[in-house]
Amino acid sequence: MVPQLLLVKRLFIEAEAYVDRADPVSAGLSISLLQDATELYVWTLIKEQNIAVKDQAGFVSNLDSVQKAGYPMPFTARLLELNRARVNFKHYGNLPAPAEARKHSGYAEDSLREAMKNHFAVDFDDLTLVDLVSDLATRQHLRAAEVHLKSKAYSDAAGELAIAKHHAFEALGQYIPRVDQGLADADRLLNQLSGGTGVTIFSYLAEYLDLLRESSLAASLQLSPEDFALLQMGLPWASKSYSGKWTITLTRNNYTEAECQRVLICIINLCIRLQSRS
16 A cells, blocks of 8 residues: 555655646646546555445546545545646646646645545655665665755755765666776876876866766656756765765755755656666
8 A cells, every 4th residue: 555655645746846847838747647646546545445436437436436435535626626627738738827737736735645644544744755766775865865854954965865866876887887987097197297287187078978977877767957957966065985984065055945855856766767677
């Protein structure tokens, strides 16, 4: 049951990302994902409570079935309105206003929060998508980031996310190996031979090739340019010593909860897509 609820929450969070883009097509995609999340929840409820339903019954019919069985969905009228908005977009091509997507996001969240509490005694906020990540090191740092987020320590959360991102991209090395660090060391040798200082040609080349490698990997795993830029520019610098100790260098002091939450989801999605290819 919990894996299904985790998928419901993931669909909801993905829908939230489209809401934030604030254009009509993204609003329509958000409404579709919100409908998918609520429909999956209703079906999970039907399976877990062994509720009798008609063969190939639709969403509205299933809502009636769970209500008759004594497990009504909270705010049913709002869910019916969400379903109509989804039909208008998906089947008739009517583009909703961004404000409509935000409204329906609130409708879906209110219903799902209340339903999970009533039907399964599960707190929506306690469902962590981090549990979907199989790599232990990445999962540990993602969990640490969640702890910092709950205590509103956003800079600490960003630091843990930077380490988690490092582990996630390290796992991608099986597809495209990392740039040999010996390339950057060539600058030191060149400076010694020439008697000069400050030559950074090979260091620049190594950094450029590493960025090109990561962007290629991100594209192959369907990470959007916006999310990739967020992973590259929206996190502190994380470096690991030979002894295994991490050093975090903050690039600013105003990390926000919204940024950290989005980075958290980006890394989780990246890991899940990588796992599906393993």
